[in-house]
Amino acid sequence: KQEVTQIPAALSVPEGENLVLNCSFTDSAIYNLQWFRQDPGKGLTSLLLIQSSQREQTSGRLNASLDKSSGRSTLYIAASQPGDSATYLCAANSGGSNYKLTFGKGTLLTVNP
Amino acid sequence: DAGITQSPRHKVTETGTPVTLRCHQTENHRYMYWYRQDPGHGLRLIHYSYGVKDTDKGEVSDGYSVSRSKTEDFLLTLESATSSQTSVYFCAITATSGASYNEQFFGPGTRLTVL
Numbered sequence: 042k043q044e045v046t047q048i049p050a051a052l053s054v055p056e057g058e059n060l061v062l063n064c065s066f067t068d069s070a071i072y073n074l075q076w077f078r079q080d081p082g083k084g085l086t087s088l089l090l091i092q093s094s095q096r097e098q099t100s101g102r103l104n105a106s107l108d109k110s111s112g113r114s115t116l117y118i119a120a121s122q123p124g125d126s127a128t129y130l131c132a133a134n135s136g137g138s139n140y141k142l143t144f145g146k147g148t149l150l151t152v153n154p
Numbered sequence: 155d156a157g158i159t160q161s162p163r164h165k166v167t168e169t170g171t172p173v174t175l176r177c178h179q180t181e182n183h184r185y186m187y188w189y190r191q192d193p194g195h196g197l198r199l200i201h202y203s204y205g206v207k208d209t210d211k212g213e214v215s216d217g218y219s220v221s222r223s224k225t226e227d228f229l230l231t232l233e234s235a236t237s238s239q240t241s242v243y244f245c246a247i248t249a250t251s252g253a254s255y256n257e258q259f260f261g262p263g264t265r266l267t268v269l
Binding site for chain 2: 072073075077083084085086087090092130132134139140141142144145146147
């Protein structure tokens with residue numbers, strides 16, 4: 042059974058800092074891995090999807106990497122802003138054709154002005 | 155947002171009553187999912203559908219049933235609601251074509267309180 046862990050559970054940084062969020066998974070036979078953002082009381086917003094054949098994906102100030110052999114993914118946020126404050130979730134798809142996701146419990150990021 | 159809506163957005167009900175939540179999508183996606191999100195547990199898959207009338211159980215399916223009679227609608231039913239089913243319920247789809255191939259998108263959620 043796939044298990045996904047995100048450490049730390051919470052992170053507080055000053056504005057402008059570059060930061061890394063960590064995600065680890067137990068079964069390296071994943072189909073893809075997806076990063077989401079969730080604002081309080083809201084739904085999940087997809088940030089980046091990395092296919093199993095890829096090593097990284099970039100969108101603006103965000104860069105996600107994937108290392109299947111070590112069971113790890115990281116989300117790098119450059120030049121953090123207060124608007125980046127949210128919970129960040131990673132999810133691994135080990136379900137093949139049905140695209141079922143297993144979620145980590147998230148990292149609550151606070152960027153202080 | 156992949157054209158996903160959920161109704162109702164908020165509901166308060168009493169223990170033992172039946173409750174149906176609706177997920178509606180406008181983009182003809184084949185795969186649809188119901189999750190619940192609870193503090194300390196994160197998001198957990200309840201049921202999913204891979205086509206009209208094709209559904210299967212997820213991680214936490216006990217006490218829930220689903221139906222999908224049309225591509226655009228996926229219904230989640232709590233036959234007899236219990237307080238342990240107080241949660242936020244999210245519907246999701248997976249895009250299987252285009253630039254967002256394999257990406258999963260979520261609806262806005264339904265907050266359900268069972269008294």
